Amino acid sequence: MRVALFITCFNDTLFPETGRAVLAVLERLGHTVDFPQEQTCCGQMHFNTGYRPDAVPLVARFARTFAEYDAVVTPSASCAGMVRDNHPVLAEKYGHPGLHQQVTEMGPRVHEFTEFLVDVLGVTDVGARFPHQVTYHPTCHSLRGLRLGDRPLRLLRAVEDIDLRELPAADSCCGFGGTFAVKNAETSAAMLTDKAQGVLSTGADVLCAADNSCLMHIGGGLSRQGCAVRTMHLAEILAATEGATR
Structure with missing residues (x-):
């Protein structure tokens, strides 16, 4: 299974340690994780503030960047929801048929981090210790x-x-x-x-x-x-x- 990390622009800018933590957990579980350098914002800010046509290039970039992966993992429930629920909406209304098909097919491969661990990998114990x-x-x-x-x-x-x-x-x-x-x-x-x-x-x-x-x-x-x-x-x-x- 080819796995990619979608870190999100918010985490990449302000909380990069979160992405490193995701990588550490998945590697501990035996998975190799790619970090596509072409990734940018998922367009959530544009979508939520009414600049929806302006988000379409970001939707297309996301689909293109992660097209080859079996699973895309992100440590953000809000961004996972944006990709799965709202990318198809934007592609259908403002994009082209090919883009809508791409994002619709990609949606099920995008997973929030805990979903991926529990639902896809079938893991709850990841070998962590945190005495706090x-x-x-x-x-x-x-x-x-x-x-x-x-x-x-x-x-x-x-x-x-x-x-x-x-x-x-x-x-x-x-x-x-x-x-x-x-x-x-x-x-x-x-x-x-x-x-x-x-x-x-x-x-x-x-x-x-x-x-x-x-x-x-x-x-x-x-x-x-x-x-x-x-x-x-x-x-x-x-x-x-x-x-x-x-």
Whole structure:
């Protein structure tokens, strides 16, 4: 199986350690992973802000860049959802028939990281050890868009020596929502306050999620309160082997 990493422009720019963590986990499981240099943005920002025709060249570039791979893995539920759900919409309305066929065929080969581990590889124990108190925030795209269900939690529960704490009101939005946080700042801040209180109530020293965008938002709120809670992408925890004996 030929596997490619789609790191996303957000992660590549701000959180490259997440991509390295994905690579570490997949290589530990015996897979060779390619990183096509031609990849760029999936067009989600354009799509969400109304510049939909401008996203079509990015859709075409994605389809061309990853066409030869059996599986495309990304550590972003929102970008996976964009490719699978919205690329066909854009290609059909603004592209050409050939592009629509390409993206429709590619959609099932694009996997969010935890989907790929659990559904494609059939793995929940990836050989990680992370002796820390952790709570998990299911982001809106992972929970309501991709419907990841308990896949991330199944992976976390298999991590050696982890102390996994349940997050109160876990299914509530953190208030980020991309440009929502900018256009509706007061509402976003109120939602963030509730989410931060929930995180602090767990006593965890690490908050993880499947999307760095939400982690950036929540982490910013926590740091402004002077809290010591770290934010880590779930892939980083799965890549960790702190003092592992197995």
